[in-house]
Amino acid sequence: RVVEMDLRDAITCNQLRLYYQPITDARHDAVIGYEALMRWQHPENGLIMPIDFIPIAEETGLIHSLGSFALHEACREATTWKGNQTVAVNLSPIQFKNSGLVSVVESALEASGLDPSRLEVEITESVLLDNTLGNISILRKLKALGVRIALDDFGTGYSSLSYLRSFPFDKIKIDRSFINDMQDSREALAIIRAITGMSRSLDIQTTAEGVETDEQFRRLKEEGCTLFQGYFFGRPQPSESRLVGFAPL
Ligand code: G
Ligand code: G
Ligand code: MN
Ligand code: NA
Numbered sequence: 001r002v003v004e005m006d007l008r009d010a011i012t013c014n015q016l017r018l019y020y021q022p023i024t025d026a027r028h029d030a031v032i033g034y035e036a037l038m039r040w041q042h043p044e045n046g047l048i049m050p051i052d053f054i055p056i057a058e059e060t061g062l063i064h065s066l067g068s069f070a071l072h073e074a075c076r077e078a079t080t081w082k083g084n085q086t087v088a089v090n091l092s093p094i095q096f097k098n099s100g101l102v103s104v105v106e107s108a109l110e111a112s113g114l115d116p117s118r119l120e121v122e123i124t125e126s127v128l129l130d131n132t133l134g135n136i137s138i139l140r141k142l143k144a145l146g147v148r149i150a151l152d153d154f155g156t157g158y159s160s161l162s163y164l165r166s167f168p169f170d171k172i173k174i175d176r177s178f179i180n181d182m183q184d185s186r187e188a189l190a191i192i193r194a195i196t197g198m199s200r201s202l203d204i205q206t207t208a209e210g211v212e213t214d215e216q217f218r219r220l221k222e223e224g225c226t227l228f229q230g231y232f233f234g235r236p237q238p239s240e241s242r243l244v245g246f247a248p249l
Helices: 004-012 054-060 063-078 093-097 101-112 132-144 160-166 176-181 186-202 214-222
Strands: 016-025 030-042 046-048 086-090 119-123 148-154 171-174 205-208
Touching (some): 004 030, 004 054, 030 063, 063 086, 093 132, 101 119
Parallel strands (some): 086 119
Antiparallel strands (some): 016 030
16 A cells, blocks of 8 residues: 555655546547546556545645646646647545645646646536535636636536536536446436436536447437547547557547
């Protein structure tokens, strides 16, 4: 098990990396953005996945440093992309407990020179579960900067629908468990249908996550999904290798 001291080293010794997974717009056959996913290149243990260090970072408060790194690094790298694609950065609910979150985002934008409309932050509904008013006020400030706000892992957790009234999200990401089950489960398909229908009436974009097959892609297009993410389109890769090895549309 990874220890806290090691994770401090990860930050000070530049062992953190961002991998980028493409997000494809089926209407234009184009990669319109990438989600930044953190990895820890450990000197002895190799590449460590978020599930093995994000929870520890959240418990110890190191998530504030990790989160600041992710925002700065993602904005910086996105400025080098020829296609001007957007970059999506995941925010932990713990980062909202730090009153400095808005200024961290501002300084990442300023330092990189990235157009704020090219930055998207992904939050889960747990952000709206505790300290709701305070967190919504932070989201409004981020939105006022020009940053896009996406609701991640949608459909899991608690009373998802009510959250759509509490904040004007730019995008909803349908949790990949529904895409995984849609071929065998009428319920999963019905929920996907409900989410896409509702999003359309609210004028919110939907991203289908975890798309692994052509069959899923085809069915999801029929259901009205426009944005797609998953191994079928490409795995998370370092910024410099983003453009090689992606499955053509
Ligand atoms: O590829 P994957 O195993 O990378 O990511 C698993 C989960 O880890 C993601 O769903 C996301 O919630 C979380 N995660 C990945 N990168 C980051 C990050 O930079 N910050 C936070 N807070 N969570 C991340
Ligand atoms: O932040 P979030 O939970 O949405 O992060 C997405 C997670 O899903 C990451 O761990 C990423 O590596 C993973 N992922 C992305 N595409 C696929 C896919 O097609 N299949 C599976 N099983 N996982 C995926
Ligand atoms: Mn995400
Ligand atoms: Na997700």
